[in-house]
Amino acid sequence: MSKRTKFLIALLVVVGLSSIAYAQLSSEVFIPMVMSEVEIPPRTATPTPTPIPDIRINFIETGGDGPDYYWEEYVRVKNRTSRKVELTGWTIWSKRNDKTYTFPEFELKSNQIVKVWTRQGTDSDTDLFWGLVNEVWKYDGDCAKLKDKNENLVNWYYYPSDKCEW
Numbered sequence: 621m622s623k624r625t626k627f628l629i630a631l632l633v634v635v636g637l638s639s640i641a642y643a644q645l646s647s648e649v650f651i652p653m654v655m656s657e658v659e660i661p662p663r664t665a666t667p668t669p670t671p672i673p674d675i676r677i678n679f680i681e682t683g684g685d686g687p688d689y690y691w692e693e694y695v696r697v698k699n700r701t702s703r704k705v706e707l708t709g710w711t712i713w714s715k716r717n718d719k720t721y722t723f724p725e726f727e728l729k730s731n732q733i734v735k736v737w738t739r740q741g742t743d744s745d746t747d748l749f750w751g752l753v754n755e756v757w758k759y760d761g762d763c764a765k766l767k768d769k770n771e772n773l774v775n776w777y778y779y780p781s782d783k784c785e786w
Contacts, residue, residue, distance in 0.1 A: 674700040677766050677777035682757045690755040693738035699728040709769030716762045721750045
């Protein structure tokens with residue numbers, strides 16, 4: 621194929637003709653012919669799943685083994701990310717008592733800890749209150765699940781390990 625023919629083919633490709641066939645007129649001459657223009661569909665973006673933020677239950681204080689120890693119970697939840705995370709509608713669930721706490725409208729700042737108390741009280745930036753008058757967390761062991769507002773499991777916590785069978 622001559623340099624001139626190669627140039628013509630390259631020029632046709634550059635101007636957008638995507639399918640080219642060649643007809644041989646003699647043993648040395650090739651003429652590019654446009655057969656059809658192929659339509660390439662536009663790329664569609666594949667949605668990227670939203671990663672589950674690194675929010676963890678990092679401690680459960682049971683308060684003790686008595687009828688009024690619920691007053692000292694809390695679950696400590698930490699935001700281990702570098703950004704604030706909206707926890708509105710998230711839940712903490714206790715396996716042994718089958719009780720669920722649902723977060724009110726609440727935003728946990730970067731590297732901040734919030735305590736979710738079993739008892740009644742007034743919510744603040746560092747303390748939230750379940751509003752119960754009896755224990756949730758068993759002194760001898762329990763399991764907790766933290767789920768986001770879409771019911772995705774974010775984290776689970778147990779103490780001691782032999783008390784937690786899912």
